[in-house]
Amino acid sequence: MSILAKETGAEILKAVRAPEFILPTIFMPSLFYTIFGVVLNKGGNSAVYLLATYGVFAVMGPAIFGFGTGVASERERGWLELKRALPSPSYSYILAKLLTTLMFTAIALMPIYLIAGFGGNVELARGDWFSLFAIHLCATIPFVLIGVALGFSLNSGGAVALSNIVFLSLAILGGLWFPVFLFPEFMQTLANFMPSFHLAELALSIVDTSKECAIGYHTLTIFVMTLGFLALAIFAWLRQRSL
Amino acid sequence: MTSINSSNTQRSTPLLCSEVVKRFGDKTALDRLSLSIPNSGVTAILGANGAGKTTLINCALGLLKPNSGRIRLFGKAPGLAETKQLIGVMLQDTNLPDLLSAREHIELFQSYYRNPLSISQLSELCDLESFIDQRYKKLSGGQKRRVQFALSILGQPKIVFLDEPTTGLDISARKTVWETIRRLSKSGTAVVLTTHYLEEADSLADHTIVMSNGQVIADAPTEQIRASAGGAVIRCSTVLDAQIVASVEHVKSVDHHGKNLEIRSADASKSLKKLFELDPSLSNLTVSKSSLEDAFVELNRNA
Numbered sequence: 001m002s003i004l005a006k007e008t009g010a011e012i013l014k015a016v017r018a019p020e021f022i023l024p025t026i027f028m029p030s031l032f033y034t035i036f037g038v039v040l041n042k043g044g045n046s047a048v049y050l051l052a053t054y055g056v057f058a059v060m061g062p063a064i065f066g067f068g069t070g071v072a073s074e075r076e077r078g079w080l081e082l083k084r085a086l087p088s089p090s091y092s093y094i095l096a097k098l099l100t101t102l103m104f105t106a107i108a109l110m111p112i113y114l115i116a117g118f119g120g121n122v123e124l125a126r127g128d129w130f131s132l133f134a135i136h137l138c139a140t141i142p143f144v145l146i147g148v149a150l151g152f153s154l155n156s157g158g159a160v161a162l163s164n165i166v167f168l169s170l171a172i173l174g175g176l177w178f179p180v181f182l183f184p185e186f187m188q189t190l191a192n193f194m195p196s197f198h199l200a201e202l203a204l205s206i207v208d209t210s211k212e213c214a215i216g217y218h219t220l221t222i223f224v225m226t227l228g229f230l231a232l233a234i235f236a237w238l239r240q241r242s243l
Numbered sequence: 244m245t246s247i248n249s250s251n252t253q254r255s256t257p258l259l260c261s262e263v264v265k266r267f268g269d270k271t272a273l274d275r276l277s278l279s280i281p282n283s284g285v286t287a288i289l290g291a292n293g294a295g296k297t298t299l300i301n302c303a304l305g306l307l308k309p310n311s312g313r314i315r316l317f318g319k320a321p322g323l324a325e326t327k328q329l330i331g332v333m334l335q336d337t338n339l340p341d342l343l344s345a346r347e348h349i350e351l352f353q354s355y356y357r358n359p360l361s362i363s364q365l366s367e368l369c370d371l372e373s374f375i376d377q378r379y380k381k382l383s384g385g386q387k388r389r390v391q392f393a394l395s396i397l398g399q400p401k402i403v404f405l406d407e408p409t410t411g412l413d414i415s416a417r418k419t420v421w422e423t424i425r426r427l428s429k430s431g432t433a434v435v436l437t438t439h440y441l442e443e444a445d446s447l448a449d450h451t452i453v454m455s456n457g458q459v460i461a462d463a464p465t466e467q468i469r470a471s472a473g474g475a476v477i478r479c480s481t482v483l484d485a486q487i488v489a490s491v492e493h494v495k496s497v498d499h500h501g502k503n504l505e506i507r508s509a510d511a512s513k514s515l516k517k518l519f520e521l522d523p524s525l526s527n528l529t530v531s532k533s534s535l536e537d538a539f540v541e542l543n544r545n546a
Contacts, residue, residue, distance in 0.1 A: 006354040010343060017342040017378075078337035085304040085334070087327035087398070088355040 003088055007096035015066070015100055025065060026104060029058035030111035036177075038119045045208070047120030052203035053176040054112055055136040056196055059105040060176075063140050064167050066101050067147025072159035075152065075240065084241070098144060105140050109133065124207060132206050139199040142222065143170075145229035152236035170196040195229075198222040254318035257282050257402040257433040258303055263312030265298055265457075272298040273309065274457035280402070280450075285424060285434040287444035287465070289539060290454035296437040297335060299454070300406050304332060316402065328357060331400035331432075333391050335407045341380035345371055345390045348379065349397065356398030369393040369423055385416030392423060402433040409443060421447055445469075445535040453542050461542050468538045475511035476537055478503050479528045483521055491517045496541065503527060507537060 015022050037050035074080055083093060113129065116122040124132070146166060150159050171177055173187065174196025180188055191197040198218040205213035253259060258280040265273040272295045280286050288296050301307040303314055305322020319326040339348055346362060353359040366372050369389045374382055379390065388408065395403055405424070409417040417440075424447055428434050438444055444451055444465070451468045453461040461468055480503045481488070489497045493510040508514040511530050518525055 003354045006351050010340075010347060010351050013347065014340055014342045074340065077339075078334060079340060081306060082332065082334050082337045084306055085327065085330075085332045086352070086355055087324050089324070 003092050004095060004099075007088070007092050008099045011096045011100040012103070015104065021065065022104065025061035026108045027111070029054050029061070029108060030115060032057070032177075033112050034115055034119065038115060041120065047116060048122050048207050049179060049204065051112065051116040051120070051122055052132070052207045053179075053200045055109055055132065055203055056139050056174075056199045057171055057176040058108040058112060059136055059140045060143050060167060060170060060196065062101050062104040062108065063143035064147045064150070064163050064170075066104070067097060067144055068150035068154075068159045068163035068166075069156060070097065071148065071151025072154055073156040076156050094148070101144060102137060102140055105137060106133075109136055122207070128206050132203060135199070135203050135206065139203075142195045142199075142226045142229050145226065145233045148233040149229065149236045152233070152240045170194055173197075174200060176200055192221075195222055195225045198225070253315055255282055256280070256315070257317060258435065259313075259315045260299070260303070261313045263299075263302060263314060264310045265295075265302055265307060266310050272457050273302065273312075275312070276454075276458055278452055278459050278462055280433060280435055282433055283428070283431060284449035285428045285436060285447050286450040286452060287448035288435065288437045288452045288454060289439075289441065289444055289535075290437075291543065292439070294454040295457040296454055297406055298457075300334075300404050300435070300437060304330070304404065328398065329401045331395035331398060331403035333388075333395040333403075333405045333408055335410070337391065339379050339387075339390065339394075342378055344378055345375045345382075345393070348390060348394060352394050352397050358399050359397050360399060365393045365397060368396070368426065370419065383416075385412050385419065388412060388416070388420060389423075392420060396427060396432070400432060402435065403427065405434065405436045407437055407439070409438070409440065417443070441534070441536040441539055451535065453539065455543060461538075465535060468542075469533055469535050471538055471541070474509050474533065475507075476531050476533055477506040477508055477511055477515065477518075477528070478531075479506070479518070479525050480504070481518070481522045481525045483518070483525075487521065488518065491521070496544070507533070507541065 033050055033054040037047045037054065041047050071080075080093075084090065113133075147163070150162055150166070154162060173190055174194035175183070175191055176196055180191045180197060183191065198221050201213060201218045202215065202222070204211060205215055256279050258278075260279070261277045263273050263276045264271070276295070276299065288299065290296050298307065302309050303316065303321055305326070314321050316326050317329055319329070343351075349362055349365060360368075362375075366375055369392055371389060371393060374386050379387065382390065392405075392408065395405070408424070409420050412420065421443070424434060424436070428449075436444070436447065448465045451461070451463065451465040452459055453468070461471070463471075478500060485497045485499065485504060488494060488504060488506060491514055493508045493514045495507045495509060497507075498505045506514065515530070
């Protein structure tokens, strides 16, 4: 337990000492939300819609980049190999990084919620705010697993490049920036293969009850996808150990 | 009775390898390698690049799994949490996270071990005082090594593996690391050191193991290995042909060294007497005791 606490403390220190990474991932989503959800809002319900989708967008950054590029660079430096020779359990490193990521995603979500509530006049029951927060926080998990798979498979240069591609694809094709229903039909079909789309739909089912939502379908799909990413992450982790 | 004795020996031997084979594709890095590391003093593992030194260390640490054979550290299998408590490690080409200070690294490592040294003990042993609160990124090469070295001894290990601990350091930084290794070894920890600086092994190691092509080609007290190169090295300029010199009594090998000949002899005074008989004009004469480097050259010539 004290190992995990120390390890998490070290991860948090590393993160706050790299402001060039942490500031954009925390504040870019709320900045975007302010512009597109509040300032450019032409009286439609975009403040409500984008609250759900930008929340998913906000957790993607710390998860994919923190793990993708973070793990890749520490692996490249030989740090992970050294850690394997030490008596600390190997899960403590991943778990510490996960706790740190959850902390930063929670921090990234807060300004979006505040701006939605006070600037965008979004009104939700207290219980719905908590449900929304729970869904957004859980959304971290599949993206963390994608990040782990990238970090253990690529060198740090490759991980930065591919993390960016994955991040932007999930954001745009998953309908986090523009609603999926504005897409041409083939892109609507494509969105069904994006975990970000299903998570956004689940978040939307809470903020916009007027809309029909196949909760069961989205929950099942994201669950299966998460299992797939878990398998991928474990495979990548085992593979680099045996090299 | 014998079995009890042998298992006791196993438990007190820091590292015991028997018939260890490790292949990478069709390349054999460790070829039925057997050795045992004595339970005190510094043991140097020498060998040319690709001889299998790092592979051996990685197998002992449990980072690589041998294809066959058996490795035991104090009778325990490599890679177990229990085993890892007993060993300290400094790996080649490893960088710690840049954004933490030496003190923060030490505090994290202290949580891993049952019986860690305190910050003040480590700081004194490894001379960290002046930079302990600076971020790792800002440290010089020598200071980084000192931090890594401090982390390797933090858990009060019974055996420490140092893979090329001074590569890339300047002379004075190397001397500081050597001094700390000597102190560590005096405190009763077995130290295993791989290096390609023969001078380093020569000055530090009580015991030397020479590897070539994944096998042990020499395993003995350093003094003995040094002596095996032949008693002395004679340098001189002479009109004699190298082939004739090589046939002189006690001469083990002859090399050209600039304009001079470099002659290794098991008995320098007898060889010299004969050489003066053959060439009275022999000049520029120096005679020196064989170094470990001479032995190393000799061993690799025969391997």
